[in-house]
Amino acid sequence: MHVVIVGAYGSAGVAVAETLSDHVGSRVDQLTLVDNGEPGGGLCILRGCMPSKEVLSAAAHRYQARHDDRLTGDPPTIDLHETVATKDDHVLGFAEHRRSAVHRMASEEGVEFLHGTATFVDDHTVRVSDIDGEDGERELDADYVVVATGSSVNVPDLDGIDDVDYMTSADVLDATELPESGVVMGFGYVGLELVPYLKEAGVSELTVVEHDDRPLDEADPEFGDDLLALYREEFDIEILTDTHEQSVEQTADGGVRLHVERDGESAAIEAEQLFLFTGRRPTVDGLGLGHTSLTVEDGWVDDTMQARDDGHTFVVGDVNEKEPILHVAKEQGYVAADNILAHARGEELVDYENVHHHVVFSGAAVYPYARVGHSRFSADEAGLDYVAVSREASDDGVFKTKMTPRGRATLVVDADDGTVLGYQGLHYHADVMAKTMQVAVEMELDVRDLPDRAYHPTTPEILDGLFRSASKKLDE
Secondary structure, three states: OEEEEEOOOOHHHHHHHHHHHOOEOOOEOEEEEEEOOOOOOOHHHHHOHHHHHHHHHHHHHHHHHHOOOOOOOOOOOOOHHHHHHHHHHHHHHHHHHHHHHHHHHHOOOOEEEEEOEEEEEEOOEEEEEOHHHOOOEEEEEOOEEEEOOOEEEOOOOOEOHHHOOEEOHHHHHHOOOOOOEEEEEOOOHHHHHHHHHHHHOOOOEEEEEOOOOOOOOOOOHHHHHHHHHHHHHHOOOEEEOOEEEEEEEEOOOOOEEEEEEEOOEEEEEEEOEEEEOOOEEEOOOOOOHHHOOOOOOOOOEOOOOEEOOEEEEEEOHHHHOOOOOHHHHHHHHHHHHHHHHHHHOOOOOOOOOOOOEEEEOOHHHOOOEEEEEOOHHHHHHOOOOEEEEEEEHHHOHHHHHOOOOOOEEEEEEEOOOOEEEEEEEEOOOHHHHHHHHHHHHHOOOEHHHOOOOOOOOOOOHHHHHHHHHHHHHHHO
8 A cells, every 4th residue: 555645744744654654564565755845844833833932932021021010111122133033943943853753754664755746647646746856756656645735824815915015924923124013914813823923023003903893703702802902902902893804005105005894984094014814725726636536625524534525535734624723733644544544444434533622822922812622602502501600810819920910711511410511711821721621621520520729829720710610500
């Protein structure tokens, strides 16, 4: 059996390769890894999770310095040259580690790596060209093909967008100079993370366009409302809710003018720079999918990671449009590899099942939002009988002592047996607590069995308060 993995440097592709490489020589005859990354390393390492956390850490330090009354003097400024240089140094090291792991696998008998561009010739034939930067090409006859090509910036179909300069998230992460003013399209997780960074990094006037009443679609409404208040009050960001872009144009002085509709009326926003944080789309251009039976549309990949239109093609990571998150991509990769082995033996395939587990590093990563399992809204949609309790961060003195008094948390438990169904937090260290709550949800623990004892006054006391409140409500 010959398996070809297209996009072998990414998190999902590596996960497939790691699993299948253990079976080369037994259940797998040949494993070919293909990627044209320069430098290779995958989206998360090069343009996503890792570099964004680097710059956000600088924003977090400045934000906290600004909001600590015990410190005097002007707040420090972010040295963009130093920030980007440090980020680049770390990211290149992470990417080298990833490349080394791939190349180590390729040194094993029956495994090869081709640094080139892959294109489908037909359903199970892949042509790899520009191998190692040269003109040669090879055609690979595969029994199974894994597509793990990740995602690319989504440029919206907006009148005038092709005629203006805009900065994407990748541009912001590399920027050593920023404008005085900007207008932001896109207030999903990318915008929620990078908008505070822009403010802390020196963009003094920033206007954000939000299509709905509030951001953070996956959260219960009060969390989105809290974020609006936080960004407006503590970052001085203008957020236009229930607003929709109509067109954009360049101004005479080289800036941009974004035309919008709000409350049934037209308006125009002018700024030096347009920031485009409008999400991502599957990277399938250039793959030659027109030569295959595959059609990229909603539902084109089953939960087994198997393409709906071809049982010998598996699609993992961002490219399948299920959940564009690193840890999900890796788990999908492991499931896909196991299912390839099962499919080859005529065995039943398993679905990838994931407990909802998202973290958005909002509020300059000082006030991250985390959700594990159900929110109240999703529990209602699922028809669950539940008990929900909430707690303000300001109710726990430890948040005040750390000068981070904003935020809240909610716990959802089964009304009959106390099983922990979900947790949401928008507060300091919510990202750290997400793992604890993931264990509670995935192990279906009874909230009354969870220990109620912090070792000393620490931010997890907010969890203890939720456990006590939920247990009391159940007993009542």
